[in-house]
Amino acid sequence: MSTLLKIENLCKSYPRPEGSIQAVHEVSLTVERGEFVAVQGPSGCGKTTLLLAAGALLQPSRGRVLVNDVDPYSLSPGQRARFRAVNVGFVFQQFHLVPYLDVLDNILAPALALGAKDGRRTRALELAAQFGLSDRLRHVPSGLSTGERQRVALARALLNQPSLLLADEPTGNLDKQNGQVVLRCLTEFARTGAVLCVTHEPQAADHADRVLNMIGGKLQ
Numbered sequence: 001m002s003t004l005l006k007i008e009n010l011c012k013s014y015p016r017p018e019g020s021i022q023a024v025h026e027v028s029l030t031v032e033r034g035e036f037v038a039v040q041g042p043s044g045c046g047k048t049t050l051l052l053a054a055g056a057l058l059q060p061s062r063g064r065v066l067v068n069d070v071d072p073y074s075l076s077p078g079q080r081a082r083f084r085a086v087n088v089g090f091v092f093q094q095f096h097l098v099p100y101l102d103v104l105d106n107i108l109a110p111a112l113a114l115g116a117k118d119g120r121r122t123r124a125l126e127l128a129a130q131f132g133l134s135d136r137l138r139h140v141p142s143g144l145s146t147g148e149r150q151r152v153a154l155a156r157a158l159l160n161q162p163s164l165l166l167a168d169e170p171t172g173n174l175d176k177q178n179g180q181v182v183l184r185c186l187t188e189f190a191r192t193g194a195v196l197c198v199t200h201e202p203q204a205a206d207h208a209d210r211v212l213n214m215i216g217g218k219l220q
């Protein structure tokens with residue numbers, strides 16, 4: 001087994017005028033290739049903060065993150081963006097689709113970071129088909145349902161065939177059938193890569209190899 005994600009003593013606090021908020025406190029976690037790990041916990045306990053820090057998107061206040069044995073925060077911003085594009089797929093809780101790009105171009109967006117947009121078109125179309133979006137390719141996000149946006153966000157995260165997939169409530173807006181499609185996809189992904197998934201759904205936790213509970217910024 002190889003370790004795809006290693007988090008050591010991670011702390012993240014957000015400075016606020018009224019005093020800083022300690023969102024994540026001394027969290028250590030290892031996710032091996034082949035693992036699907038779910039994180040559960042009440043609203044505000046630090047799940048998204050942990051995922052963003054793991055995904056090279058939010059510099060920790062203390063502690064260390066290693067993705068494929070590389071500390072992304074030791075890289076320059078440009079190198080880190082490229083490292084992320086190659087290694088990490090991220091499904092945001094609020095999707096963060098580009099509002100003026102249609103479905104196909106949103107799915108293709110990570111290829112732009114690698115200058116490989118044309119070469120990924122076939123894969124983007126396959127992912128759109130897998131998630132039931134083939135007849136929505138020319139819609140911009142405002143012309144999609146919430147669940148459709150969520151599926152575009154997952155397709156985009158998978159485009160560059162990353163080794164680590166970080167997903168923040170990826171089935172939160174889906175009906176049972178589409179939720180199953182997404183969960184099967186995450187399980188399949190974890191055969192060759194690794195998944196760290198925030199979820200409140202018992203159904204999603206059932207698919208995971210390990211379920212971790214987070215309370216007050218700490219993993220139990």
Ligand SMILES: Nc1ncnc2c1ncn2[C@@H]1O[C@H](COP(=O)(O)OP(=O)(O)OP(=O)(O)O)[C@@H](O)[C@H]1O
Nearest residue numbers: 014016021023042043044045046047048049050093
């Ligand atoms: N940018 C920020 N500035 C200040 N405080 C923040 C910021 N982002 C998050 N927080 C605070 O940090 C804590 C953890 O937030 P986080 O978004 O990680 O929680 P969460 O577990 O993902 O919650 P939810 O289940 O509602 O998505 C919360 O108390 C939140 O108010």
Ligand SMILES: [Mg+2]
Nearest residue numbers: 047048093168
């Ligand atoms: Mg969250």
